[in-house]
Amino acid sequence: MEGLKEAVVSKIHSLGEYGKDPGGGITRLLYSKSWLQAQTAVKDWLEKEGLEARFDEAGNLFGTLAGMKPDETILTGSHIDTVKNGGLYDGQYGIVAGIVAIKYLKEKYGQPLRNLEVVSIAEEEGSRFPYTFWGSKNILGMASQKDVEGIIDFDGVPFLEAMKESGFSFRNKSKGIRTDIKAFVEIHVEQGIVLEKEKKSVGVVQSIVGQRRFTVSLKGESNHAGTTPMALRRDTVHAASRMICEIMTMAKQIGDPLVATVGHIVAEPNIVNVVPGKTSFTIDVRHINKNELLHFTNQMKDAISTLAREHDVEAEIEMWMDVDPVPMDPNIVKVIEQVCRENDLNYKTMHSGAGHDAQIFAPVVPTAMLFVPSHKGISHNPAEYTEPDDLAEGVKALISTLYELAYKE
């Protein structure tokens, strides 16, 4: 599989020119000018490779290598949009890898049994409008006009206006959802440090975590830091610290794959010589098992309430995100593990701690994911990086997987 590495690296960099941000990295937001330029460039490339290229109404771009069974499609791909000041790999690597893989298979094996299709998904990140997975949800008929009717971006531009201006529209509901997709395989950068730490080149994803996000708001009493004896305080930073320590201890007791993060904390009035009367913090909890996630978050809420009483503060716990875990298709996972072994690829079976388009597909079509390492786990950052050798190993795994799925009975 020579030349794969160079092809992938070269295409990643040329695609990366669309949306290059003077502040660093790439900013390529849904329905923006650079987004349209990137999709247009991908369309040109698809046509150049002899694939049938077409947009759907929402702006997802497909490139098809027709198979002998026109009613069966094996799909690969990822999202074309980025976060603000994102990196070169998140999303677009999956698109580039898909096109390079299909081109390789076409040149080596000719017409597949089933259609082999790559998709450049319109939107996943929620980085322009407060709505995620607009692309994949449209493909699977899970999104509607109502969802996005009232929303605007940070500059006040309405979703509808941005969509129409770039030449796209809502799905024609009467058309029905496509039923030909028999499998979806997405390759993506890990956005974590496990593969790099364990010196693996490829991750075979078994499951995408479920996650719950909370905001805890504590109300105590602001007081003079010098004149208020300790026993008479209702100190919300002290209470928050007890809660955070307890949450982390509990998370450690449960162990991998549970993760819990207090990423955001704010105290009021936040002054050195005033006992803080209000503190709020967020908790982000993830697990691949729904019951474990539920069990932990219930324990967590009990602990918070108990400690609030102990510190004589009021605690309000608001859950504002609740996403179920999504297992990948075990059969496809087995296929991927096998081709990795057959190709002597240095792989590891693992779960994904981050959300992906694959989680939208998985409940509807047999789905699996491949990972390649992220240097130092850096993600959503211009410094995002994956070694070219690993990029190539990933493409090899994808090629072999797509071969099994598209060329064999």
Add this chain to the structure above:
Amino acid sequence: MEGLKEAVVSKIHSLGEYGKDPGGGITRLLYSKSWLQAQTAVKDWLEKEGLEARFDEAGNLFGTLAGMKPDETILTGSHIDTVKNGGLYDGQYGIVAGIVAIKYLKEKYGQPLRNLEVVSIAEEEGSRFPYTFWGSKNILGMASQKDVEGIIDFDGVPFLEAMKESGFSFRNKSKGIRTDIKAFVEIHVEQGIVLEKEKKSVGVVQSIVGQRRFTVSLKGESNHAGTTPMALRRDTVHAASRMICEIMTMAKQIGDPLVATVGHIVAEPNIVNVVPGKTSFTIDVRHINKNELLHFTNQMKDAISTLAREHDVEAEIEMWMDVDPVPMDPNIVKVIEQVCRENDLNYKTMHSGAGHDAQIFAPVVPTAMLFVPSHKGISHNPAEYTEPDDLAEGVKALISTLYELAYKE
């Protein structure tokens, strides 16, 4: 001592008109127009009461009832300036109480043995310029031009300019420091909740706390909240929480009168789904005993370093305030306790957790303080409040104390 209550309440409210802030409370900053108006009003009042009134160069205002021994002066008073949106009592109650007390003694007992003087101290809060105790430090020859030469207020106005514009200047060093002050007694609102909680009307202050203030800066590693396993994290919010819990546990073990406060905390990037790679927080520690204060803060720093290592984060601890405790004069404290008992005043001997002009005087002249309760401990706030009955009890204690000090051998 009839009519004291009404006199005090009435004068507090009329003085409170100078610097009334449309945003609430009083904003009366050093050398501002309202500050000069207030000092002028006090000067008029002093003269109306037959006291010899004069300003010093810095803007401190004195009102003297001449005694038989002209070389011995008993001084009382407090500061005329306020914080932004401050209350009616902090500072000006001590001035009003002093004038009302001296007027009472003059009318009842005539000429005292020693001079009886009240001072309306120019500045204490550091609320306009980054310099505190400008008034009292000038009285005692502890401040100099060099201290304030370069400083400006929030609007960029230089100290020198503000001072000159209001008609004041630097102390004439050749004049020497006054040596006639034989005692200084300051009455002030408690700014804490102890007197109110214990249903006492008067606090007899034995000591003013020393305090040390620190900023702790932690540096770990920001990472994806979903894809980074717990064991591979360098989470600075978790580390900070451990440290804060440990500091509070240690403070509780030491017990009153130690107080420790983490009033300010900031995490970076402070986002729900990112492990926070940087966190900083402040610690404010106070105690009346210097060795205890030192011992605790050393233990505290050790604990922080140990926990930093445990969490694989770097910790920088910067001490940026270090003020020694200041004991009050035990003889004057005894006198005050005695007059409280003789007058059947509901009093409590205690320490001051906040800084006061008295701490500047105490190393140089025998000094003591009286407190009256603060409703709910509210301080530096328009809602600051003391019951008129308690205001009057405080004045009674002051009158009796000044009588003992100024009229007796």
